[in-house]
Amino acid sequence: MTTATVSDQLKALAKDLSHDYPRSPRETIGGYVLAARALDKCRATLNGTNGEYHYDCPLDNMFLGFAGINADELKAFVATGASDEQVGEWIQQHAKQKDRLEVVKWNNSLRYATIKDLPDALQLFMEDYVPEVVPAGKVVYHFFDVYDIEEKRI
Secondary structure (H helix, E strand, O other), X not given: OOHHHOOHHHHHHOOOOOOOOOOOXXXXXXXXXXXXXXXXXXXXXXXXXXXXXXOOOHHHHHHXXXXXXXXXXXXXXXXOOOOHHHHXXXXXXXXXXXXXXXXXXXXXXXHOOOHHHOOHHHHHHHHHHHHHHOOOOOOXXXXXXXXXXXXXXX
């Protein structure tokens, strides 16, 4: 789907990420952290309003990989103009079957992860990224704090 064929429903739902931020990585859709943020970036990408944000990035792939969801299939569904609730239902229907406790533990492992808990490549990335985006004097306690501080939620 190109910008020229974006539905009115999708346009109404898509944030302009050149002027706004996607949702916090802590927010859930379909029961998964990172999913609401990925959805915001997906809609904005389809709408041509993603600014510097990228859908299907390594952060999105943490959610997509755990849930076993194909980024292009999710994008095709989002392109229909589906609401948050509809996307949540789609995620639950298309995710690898996991019991609720497994998903909750995964969510918490990310919500409360510190930089040292991340995979090596992400630790290397964060080593340079954090000083760029986190103002002096702000403390990063958890991985998701980096995004919430950068995007002025905390």
